[in-house]
Amino acid sequence: MQKLNTLTILTLVSAIACIPVEKETGETDTGTDEPTPDEDCTNGTDDDGDGDADCDDSDCADATECAVETSVAWTSTDIALTITNGDAAATYNWGIAENAGDCVDNGWCWTGEDCHLGYTVGTTGQTHTAGDVLQYCHPASVTGVTIAYGAQNQIAEEGQTTVFSNDSFSPNVTYILDNAASTEAETCWVWGIDPTYYSGYTKTCTEM
Ligand SMILES: [Ca+2]
Ligand SMILES: [Ca+2]
Ligand SMILES: [Ca+2]
Secondary structure: OHHHHHHHHHHHHHHHHHOOOOOOOOOOOOOOOOOOOOOOOOOOOOOOOOOOOHHHOHHHOOOHHHOOEEEEEEOOOEEEEEEEOOOOOOOEEEEEEEOOOHHHHOOOOOOOOOHHHOOOOOOOOOEEEOOOEEEOOEEEEOOEEEEEEOOOOOOOOOOOEEOOOOHHHHHHEEEEEEEOOOOOOOOEEEEEOOOOHHHHHOOOOEEO
């Protein structure tokens, strides 16, 4: 009797397990196959819940509205670089090269900031390599940097002064902005009088 009862119970359980469960009409499926919402790059919200909203989300890296943009303003006392949509995790270095004007007319020009060669913070605030090639950039925050005019030939305090003495250089220069912390081989931007200037130094940059 004991054995019969156990068998009966097992049979009943098996039968119940095989009965299809009907869903109520209009029931919402709350299973895990719910599609993850896409990140809208302009609505100020972390749509896909990964902790990063809009341009901070890697899903928006290629979005037009999240592209890095720059602008430069020359005043009577300084030069201000403004970066829009900069990557907060980036290490930006900004270089200015005079490659028109005197360079063309007189065969001489200010040598520019050889930012394309790389940048290493030295103990004296400047970095030289063998052959006295000055490797020089202006470190910039995610929003840019302002540098004051200097007029010290080929000597400049990092992030503070440059050899430019006035804004007459403004139409004669090419700029380079390098993201030194990027994991990509070459992440830089160029703009100014000759956006192709740095291609001669094997840099492949996005033109602004
Ligand atoms: Ca969003
Ligand atoms: Ca997100
Ligand atoms: Ca995301």
